Amino acid sequence: MNGAPNCGVGSDDWYPEDPNPNLDRLAYADLQGISTTGFTVGLLCRDDGLTHICTNGGTLPQADAAIYSAFFTIADPSAPATGAPAGSGWDATGWVDGAQGVLPLALSSTDNTGISATRVYADGSLIATLQRSCSYDRPRPCTDEPTGAVGIPLAGLADGAHGIQVAAVDAAGNEERLDRPQPLWVDGAAPAAPVGLGSAAATSADNRFSATWALPADAGTPIVAARYQLCQGGTCAAVQTAPSLTAVDGLALAAAGQGTLRVWLVDSLGHADPATAATLALNYVPAGAPNPNSNPEPPAPPSPDPAPPAPPLIILPPALEKTAAALKLSTVRLVGRRVTIAGRLTRRASGRVTLRYRARIGNGHRSLSRRATIRSGTFRSTFTLSHAIAKARSATITATYAGDADTKAATARSTLRIRSR
Numbered sequence: 001m002n003g004a005p006n007c008g009v010g011s012d013d014w015y016p017e018d019p020n021p022n023l024d025r026l027a028y029a030d031l032q033g034i035s036t037t038g039f040t041v042g043l044l045c046r047d048d049g050l051t052h053i054c055t056n057g058g059t060l061p062q063a064d065a066a067i068y069s070a071f072f073t074i075a076d077p078s079a080p081a082t083g084a085p086a087g088s089g090w091d092a093t094g095w096v097d098g099a100q101g102v103l104p105l106a107l108s109s110t111d112n113t114g115i116s117a118t119r120v121y122a123d124g125s126l127i128a129t130l131q132r133s134c135s136y137d138r139p140r141p142c143t144d145e146p147t148g149a150v151g152i153p154l155a156g157l158a159d160g161a162h163g164i165q166v167a168a169v170d171a172a173g174n175e176e177r178l179d180r181p182q183p184l185w186v187d188g189a190a191p192a193a194p195v196g197l198g199s200a201a202a203t204s205a206d207n208r209f210s211a212t213w214a215l216p217a218d219a220g221t222p223i224v225a226a227r228y229q230l231c232q233g234g235t236c237a238a239v240q241t242a243p244s245l246t247a248v249d250g251l252a253l254a255a256a257g258q259g260t261l262r263v264w265l266v267d268s269l270g271h272a273d274p275a276t277a278a279t280l281a282l283n284y285v286p287a288g289a290p291n292p293n294s295n296p297e298p299p300a301p302p303s304p305d306p307a308p309p310a311p312p313l314i315i316l317p318p319a320l321e322k323t324a325a326a327l328k329l330s331t332v333r334l335v336g337r338r339v340t341i342a343g344r345l346t347r348r349a350s351g352r353v354t355l356r357y358r359a360r361i362g363n364g365h366r367s368l369s370r371r372a373t374i375r376s377g378t379f380r381s382t383f384t385l386s387h388a389i390a391k392a393r394s395a396t397i398t399a400t401y402a403g404d405a406d407t408k409a410a411t412a413r414s415t416l417r418i419r420s421r
Contacts, residue, residue, distance in 0.1 A: 035075065074139070076113045076172035083108035085166050085178060089120075089152040095221050097269050098159075098188015102151040107178070109168030114142025117333070118150040121165040121177070122184075125328035125343075128153050129416045134171055141171040156413040157186045159220035187220035190273035191265040194226070194246075197278040199261075207284045210249035211261055218267070225266040227274070230282075232259035239274075253284045323348050325401050325410035331380075332397050332414050337390040340382045343399055347377035349407040354400045355381055359392030366392075393418050 088096075089105030096103060109115050120128040130150040134142035145168065152164065161183035169175045194213035201209070215223055226242040232254050242248040242263070253259040264277040323346055331342035341355050351374060358367040366389050372381040379399075389395075395416045403409035 074113055074141070074172060076111070076170060076174060078112070079174045079176040080109045080111040080115060080168040080170045082168050082176055082178060085180075087149075087151075089164070089184070090166070090180060092184070093182070095185045095187050095269065096154065098154040098157060098186050099271075100154055102153050103184075105150060105152050105166060107148040107150070107166045107168060108144075108146055109148060109176070110144040111142075111168075111170035111174075112140070113171035114140050115145035115148075115168055116142050116171050116173075117169040118145060118148040119167040119169060119175075120150050120152055121167065122152075122157060122162045123328075124163070124165075125412055126330055126332060126414050127156060128414060129332050131334055131416060131418050133418070136171070150417070152184070153413075153415045154186055154188055157188065159187050159189050159218070161185050187267065187269050187271065189220060190271040190276070191218050191220070191223050191267050192216040193276050193278040194263050194265060195278075197261075197263055197280045199280060199282065202281060203283040203285060205285055205287045207252045207256075207286075209251040209253075209261070209282050210247070211251070211263070211280055212247045213263060213278065214246060215265070220271070221268040223265050224268045227264055227266060227272065229262045229274075229277075230254075230259055231262065232257065236262075251282070253282060256284050256286055258283045322403070322408045323406055325349055325403065325407050327353075327399060327401050327410035327412045329397065329399055329412050329414045332416050334385075334390070334416065334418065337385045337387065338382060339385055340380070341372070341397055341399070342378070342380040343412065344378045345374070345401060345410070346407060349374055349377065349401065350404050351402070353379045354402075356398045356400070357385065357389065357395055358398070359385075359389045359395040361388055361392055 086106045087104035089103035092103070105120065107118055109118070114134065116132055116134050118130040119126060128150050130148060132142055132145065148168065150166070162185075164180035164184045165177045166180075167175050167177040193216065195216050197211060197213040199209055199211045211228075213226075223245060226245050226248070227239050228242055228248055229239050230237045230251065230253065235254075237254070245265075248263075251261065259282050261280040261282055262274070262277040263280075264272060264274050266272040325345045327343065327345045329341070329343040331340060333340045339357060341357070343353070345353075352371045353374060354369060354371050356367055356369045358365055366386070368383070368385060368389060370381050370383050372379040397414045397416060399412045401407075401410045
């Protein structure tokens with residue numbers, strides 16, 4: 001019998017297993033370039049009433065059809081449809097404490113090919129990915145995302161305002177981004193040490209001292225308190241709060257001799273770091289007592305030989321200021337054991353970026369590192385994880401650039417969480 005005309009198969013031989021194998025290849029259809037929403041394979045068996053080409057009638061053919069191999073590429077030019085973002089990561093106002101770790105943020109989304117991931121960007125850099133399990137051997141590889149609880153990791157965000165975007169990604173890689181209506185203000189670090197800590201009289205005969213300092217520049221919440229502590233002989237007194245943000249007086253050491261004043265600052269969210277305190281040496285020398293920190297005037301040295309003539313003055317050109325790397329991660333995708341990491345930085349940057357995939361396994365961590373070459377301000381690397389690392393449900397991705405003669409060093413981080421459909 002003859003194949004249907006629209007299949008373009010022209011042979012009377014439809015049986016690959018029959019005694020005439022020379023004609024078997026003519027019984028196959030190789031159809032390329034098909035663009036369709038559905039694909040059906042079968043046999044069309046006609047009976048014209050004179051020639052019974054189906055042997056026993058048109059309704060009970062003694063024949064079958066089989067697909068020996070097929071390759072499908074899903075074409076999906078449209079971006080996903082999204083719901084309204086939810087969580088304090090989207091609607092919080094005012095300052096957010098970076099010590100929270102992760103700020104809740106969720107985005108539901110749908111697409112004709114399903115949703116493969118939900119992402120979060122901060123200032124254009126990818127910082128979090130919630131990846132879903134998809135099966136690319138199906139016409140619709142992924143399912144819709146009913147929740148999309150991706151969250152905003154705060155640990156890698158510097159103090160200050162950040163532009164936040166949440167995005168849905170479909171199985172074909174189309175992405176729909178939504179912009180947070182206002183910046184997210186984050187404060188996760190303690191203020192820097194006071195600037196210019198000093199005293200008008202660091203040595204006193206009546207054991208009375210005062211000190212002043214200036215506040216450092218700080219991008220976080222306002223500085224609301226200054227704490228200080230006096231230490232002497234390996235022992236420190238209780239921590240006190242200064243009556244002013246920039247000064248304290250009426251200080252006294254526990255005994256004669258030298259002591260140390262330590263001063264640090266506190267912001268309105270309670271962030272403080274005593275380990276980075278500014279320090280000032282104070283010296284209590286009672287009247288009539290020798291000053292143990294003073295040295296007798298040394299004798300004048302003998303007159304030196306005449307100095308040689310000064311060398312000619314050489315004026316060097318000012319050092320060139322390096323450009324910020326503007327390092328950002330743009331893609332973190334895990335399919336099976338294959339992970340793809342990509343990003344961008346200033347086009348002046350050269351060299352390579354070190355990529356590190358660090359996964360939590362049980363009570364420990366495992367990591368894998370690769371180096372990606374920078375080309376025209378972009379980098380990309382795809383590599384295979386071990387079975388143990390690939391099974392981890394969360395990972396931290398770090399991109400580190402060491403800098404070059406023109407560009408400053410920089411680091412960018414992103415989190416990846418995997419969940420089943």
